[in-house]
Amino acid sequence: MAGRAPRRKFGPTQKDRIFLAVLPDAETAARIHALAAELKREHSLDGTQILPEHLHVTLFHLGDWNGLPEPIVAATRKAADQAVAAPFDVAFDRAGSFRNRSGIHPFVLTGREGDRPWRSLYAALGDTLKQNGLASIVHGAFTPHVTLLRDGRSVKPAPAGPIGWTVREFVLIHSLLGKTTHIHLARWPLRPL
Numbered sequence: 001m002a003g004r005a006p007r008r009k010f011g012p013t014q015k016d017r018i019f020l021a022v023l024p025d026a027e028t029a030a031r032i033h034a035l036a037a038e039l040k041r042e043h044s045l046d047g048t049q050i051l052p053e054h055l056h057v058t059l060f061h062l063g064d065w066n067g068l069p070e071p072i073v074a075a076t077r078k079a080a081d082q083a084v085a086a087p088f089d090v091a092f093d094r095a096g097s098f099r100n101r102s103g104i105h106p107f108v109l110t111g112r113e114g115d116r117p118w119r120s121l122y123a124a125l126g127d128t129l130k131q132n133g134l135a136s137i138v139h140g141a142f143t144p145h146v147t148l149l150r151d152g153r154s155v156k157p158a159p160a161g162p163i164g165w166t167v168r169e170f171v172l173i174h175s176l177l178g179k180t181t182h183i184h185l186a187r188w189p190l191r192p193l
Contacts, residue, residue: 016065017175018073018185020080020125021056024146028165029055032092032109035161036148039095045107047151054182057090057118057144059125059170060137068174072134073185076172079128080188085121087190091164092146096157105154108145109161118144121170121190 024032029052036049062072092109100106115122126138168190174183 015177016068017177018062018065018068018076019173019175020059020062020076020170021173022059022121022167022170023056024165026052028163029053031163032146032148035095035109035163036107039107039160040149043107043153043155045149045151045153045155047104047107047149049149050147051180054180055146055148056171056173057146059122059142060129062134062137064177073172075132075134076129077186079132079134080125080170080172080186082128082131083121083125083188084193085124085190086192087166087168088117088120089164089166090117090144091162093159093162094157095148095155095160097151097154098145099154104150104152106145106147107149107151107155108147109163110143110145110157115142115144117167118142121167125170 023029032055033049033052040047040049062076063069090111091113092111094110094112095107096110097105097107122142129135129138169187170190171187172185174185175181176183
């Protein structure tokens with residue numbers, strides 16, 4: 001797909017979100033979910049926890065759409081096919097809330113190392129997305145995090161965990177907004193350089 005990405009359609013008809021993400025393995029997702037339940041009780045949060053199978057670290061948000069944007073999906077698949085990065089270890093050892101203008105704050109796990117372990121994958125994928133006409137989604141700072149729940153209360157960052165795993169692949173996800181459904185459209189293994 002050459003040129004610029006089509007404009008996203010905004011408004012109440014948006015039902016399809018697509019994004020590239022890293023998922024924890026099932027055992028790690030269960031540990032994260034259990035930690036989230038402990039932290040929810042500890043901080044008296046009311047938000048609904050993210051399902052274990054939906055826990056992830058978003059690499060690139062490809063937009064919210066009215067219908068699945070096949071040209072964007074095709075360009076993303078091509079870019080992901082070209083991205084090369086080696087497996088790497090991550091650790092999340094802090095929990096706290098991100099600010100949000102809506103008043104509903106994402107309560108997240110973050111890592112003391114920030115984006116350092118993620119840089120190779122993020123850069124490789126960002127470069128290939130740009131080369132495939134998706135430069136408009138490669139912007140801003142990348143803060144690796146796992147959203148545990150969303151809540152009206154805000155919690156200051158504090159030590160939690162740690163929970164870690166080895167990142168061995170990334171996934172293209174189609175989320176049906178409001179339906180608690182994630183469809184994995186494709187996945188790509190990381191491989192030694």
